[in-house]
Ligand code: NDP
């Protein structure tokens with residue numbers, strides 16, 4: 001059989017890895033897919049660099065629309081990124097009857113409903129394994145491997161850049177800016193790294209996993225998102241003294257009242273496997289009723305790890321593109337007319353435990369005032385640590401771990417504690433999850 005023909009839009013970090021891995025492993029990939037898979041056209045703004053990468057093995061053009069217009073191309077791989085031109089090109093490729101593979105979580109988390117609907121209308125596939133956790137086949141696991149289960153929650157380290165930064169800060173004492181520069185140099189960071197450090201990239205990914213796990217539409221705008229930019233080394237160290245590590249987690253959980261969808265720095269017990277995931281590695285924990293807890297670990301970013309997922313999608317499409325569209329795995333795991341409009345809970349209704357750090361005057365009665373405020377809103381204390389503050393005499397750091405409480409109550413208590421004259425600096429609060 002003739003090889004299936006692929007057009008690649010964007011040959012940067014992931015595009016070049018895709019080209020190289022496909023060339024290197026083409027024979028084994030052909031034996032698995034049942035026919036060859038060839039990238040016969042590449043579009044990139046930097047035509048000279050693209051030519052240098054692909055040699056004479058593919059036709060290189062500057063205009064991505066030339067690829068889409070080529071009737072010989074069966075699959076378009078979008079590796080440009082962002083919501084702008086990428087959205088237009090993906091929709092045009094679908095309209096032209098091409099299957100699409102993309103690693104673009106931003107695009108799918110925001111415009112997924114529109115894109116999947118367009119693909120259904122045209123009877124084509126949109127595959128996106130690389131969009132979540134890079135090389136880890138988590139989309140396949142959630143959509144197919146765990147299909148027997150009622151998924152209860154997912155918690156993941158799903159941004160390599162921020163996990164790399166947190167590891168470098170904790171282990172090597174690097175400052176935030178230096179660690180971020182290194183992540184950029186290694187090709188982990190997004191074109192706009194604020195997406196990484198402000199938690200937006202992780203929120204794109206948890207939004208996609210939430211939709212697949214619970215059979216709801218993709219709704220990034222409902223996610224609660226906090227990044228790591230205001231995290232301080234002192235809290236990383238105090239957390240360690242209490243037996244915890246701080247990780248940027250994406251969490252989604254199904255409750256009888258609705259669905260939690262959130263990204264924020266989180267204290268996790270140091271003894272959990274996921275707390276020991278370092279550098280740019282990703283890990284996703286899934287709790288489901290039949291199988292129990294499963295954990296998926298691997299490289300969440302970088303050229304070839306992400307290419308591994310892109311090519312897996314190419315093989316899937318090669319195997320399935322002649323199948324009746326109704327027999328294919330639905331984009332979001334559930335049949336499109338079976339998606340439920342379950343409410344996404346506001347963060348004030350989310351229940352977690354908390355780590356609090358208060359810089360207080362070293363006077364009698366201060367701890368009593370604070371514990372009374374917490375007790376007044378029914379928040380119970382799990383542990384208290386008192387440490388000399390680095391910021392001068394007559395000041396002390398109070399570190400409090402609480403039991404679980406709705407966030408709304410915690411916010412009310414924080415406002416009251418902050419107004420005490422003995423509380424000398426903004427209170428730091430970080431959510432804590434046992435992930436048991
Ligand atoms: P890069 O910036 O390295 O590559 C994007 C490429 O697209 C560049 O070569 C760029 O050219 C080219 N490009 C930009 N606009 C156009 C256009 N209009 N037509 C054709 N080519 C264009 O990005 P990455 O490879 O890192 O990321 C690609 C996608 O993969 C993104 O959606 C990203 O979120 C996702 N992803 C990335 C991972 C990673 O580890 N890097 C991991 C998982 C997903 P030029 O440089 O000249 O502008």
Ligand code: HSE
Pocket residue numbers: 131133134158159160161162188189190196201300301302
């Ligand atoms: N910028 C992303 C990360 C790339 O750091 O995880 C992988 O999606």
